[in-house]
Amino acid sequence: MVSLTIKSYTVKDIRFPTSLDKHGSDAMHPDGDYSCAYVTLFTEDEQLTGHGLTFTIGKGTEVVVRAVESLMELVVGVKFNDIINDFAGFWRKLSSHSQMRWIGPEKGVIHLALAAVVNSLWDLWAKIEGKPLWKLIVDMEPEQLVSTIDFRYISDVLSKEEAIELLKSKRATVKDREKEIKEKGYPAYTTSIGWIGYDDETRRGLCREALKQGYTSFKAKVGDDIERDKHRLTLIREEIGYENKLMVDANQVWEVNQAIDWMKQLTQFKLLWIEEPTSPDDVVGHATIAKALKPLGIGVATGEQCCNRVVFKQLLQLGAISFCQLDSCRLGGLNEVMAVALLAAKFNVPVCPHAGGVGLCEYVHHICVWDYVSVSGSFENRMTEYVDHLHEHFIDPAKCSNGRYVVPKVPGYLVGMKPESITKYQFPDGDYWQSVKRKH
Template sequence: MYIVAIEVKDKRFDLPDGVGSDATHTNPQYAYAVCCLKTETSVTGVGLAFTLGVGTDLVCRAIEYLSASLKGREIEELMSDFGTVYRKMVDSPSFRWLGPHKGVVHLALAAVVNACYDLWAKSKRVPLWKLLLDLTPEQLVNTLDLSYLEEVLSREQALTILTEHQATRNLRTNVLETGYKGYDTSVGWFNFSDEKIIENTQKAINQGFTALKLKVGSNDPARDIRRATLIRKAAGEKATIMLDANQKWTVPEAQNTCSMLGDINPFWIEEPTHPDDVIGHQTIARTIAPFKVATGEHIPNKVIFKNFFQAKAMDFCQVDAVRVGGVSEFLTISLLSKSMGIPVVPHVGDMGQIHQHLVLFNHIGMDHEHLFLEHIPHLKQHFVNPAEIIDAYYQVPQVAGSSSDLKE
């Protein structure tokens, strides 16, 4: 199956009032820069990078540049040594200068890489999670670029992780029967009224969700404390409540506010300060312990994740395959996380479409803990094969590919 043409699409979606809002992104427009790898057949590989509206066109232009070398390639041959192909794309001198490995160019890389994996799975007529599980450890590692990680994750160590856990997969395949547990982010968007978050919380509990997330980061900490108390009361003491500041606080603000929010017993505090501030996160993590820090939504690449892990600056890794360099870098970071004892709970800029596949592989293939996967339903109607949630569990996808196809 050969790639004969490449099409790029700029897809933007307006949201209902208040939906998607947080302390930093107050009026978002959800959007995707989409890479479509056309073949000589009716099959097209579709890859997404998540953006927030304005600027999506810049990512689309970068996709055109990065994907040009894929034209004429046969998908099986391409993916047999995709780690090498990936590194050539990511380290192309003129594009590397624009990052390196971050920003517009790296978002474009995510779309290109995700399209390659989607096409590969479609060419084999299997869902992405099954494609990944069917690969040998050597075949999977051949799709990864482990450069700059060698002192903590060599090729041999990556192979060992995958090989050792291959022998015990049968202990974890029950997730294919139960589905993967979800948590509800949509209950507590920042611009929702107090009444709305109480209503949403009760609705989510009735739908079977036992884990919920509230957006915090108000200019007045008293607002955050009041709303966190409301959601805890509405959900009950047994519910798992996460709090997300979306990078709003300085380190001292995070330390002070988190100490007051501790009364509701949060499962984690997410993105408490600037996403590049490794030592700031380390300081916050030490201050608020035993409460946990989750971050990774805006960490752009494996090297910075490595630094966070080394500094013990996060307790939960929220790597996102439509933010880092696609499925390849997501799997690399998941291996790194496993080797350093950090659970992976992805952020879902893709609305959970791709990540529902990736968490199944992480759990079965690497023995990452089955915690839960973020659920955001607001673009469901735009996908050809939307993620299906029943009783708060992601149902296992059965359609070939990565569930990334968008309706015209």
């Protein structure tokens, strides 16, 4: 591998005015402006840069940017080979800085910033190797891949040796699954039909369009009012029928008992899962909800706000989730994502990553391809969220065809943004935000 040094970086606050059309609206977050803290790493080779981002929804992105700047003091000037030769050690150095960890630890703003930094390193590694990210990690021998993961706090449930054996158990048939998924793609579901702020006409039109695009799984937001939820779900079922899958997402608005009572009133809609029914930190509460809803055939899904591998470990230990919705930016980058995916595999819980947002679809289709090819070897109850907003701002955007993610071929983790989009939407000095300021 070429010898490179991380010479410098930029980090930008990029915000898109999605609140204007209620894109992304849910019961907890009715007016988000989908945004990101966007990192670029520079080396002495001008052709080799690393891009990473972490998803936010507007105000507060500037705080994540400042946290990235603090972490970058540990990255700039370091030889890239030294990072990847002990990636687990370097990850721990970033996540466990003796002063900065105090404002986590391993959660919140500091962990969001960590994801942007770490994923930019993975993007750079994949580009150096000339492979899409999924292919880079699929091609790794189990020992090498496991060496990138920090097992601190999860080794009581999953040891390095167990992780290696899990990967080895699928190794002989990796090539067959790789060929298959390149041909078929990875199953996706759409949330674009289900934002809580949409009117009936918009929702019906989006359902019909999604059906034409080949989707067979759909998700809707719920939780603001039980009668409005029944109305929305009736409308959606009228459009998609009962042969297709339907999931709902409450985005943390309920108390534990309220979640159980509310969902019991929605059983006629044959729902596959309820997502984020209560506080993302309430592991026991999720277990209580899961136990109560299991006889009704409704699973519990969560993960987009689960801050680290430790919370996932507990959710899995207590049988609190039927679907593991890890988030590529809420966790501390790909290293921790892979740790959670391996934990889920041990408990035989399907990984169905959270996506949408800015750049999350671009990230997660790499994760899903790796999970299928190297870890799970199964499509059963596995599908990944797709939201059709903001992909036009990426150089190599995620694509879906006939309701399935298309396997990427371009080297990298593929969250590089178009320069003109950065110029227009950088906050607060981008062309768009300056024009808004002038109007007011």
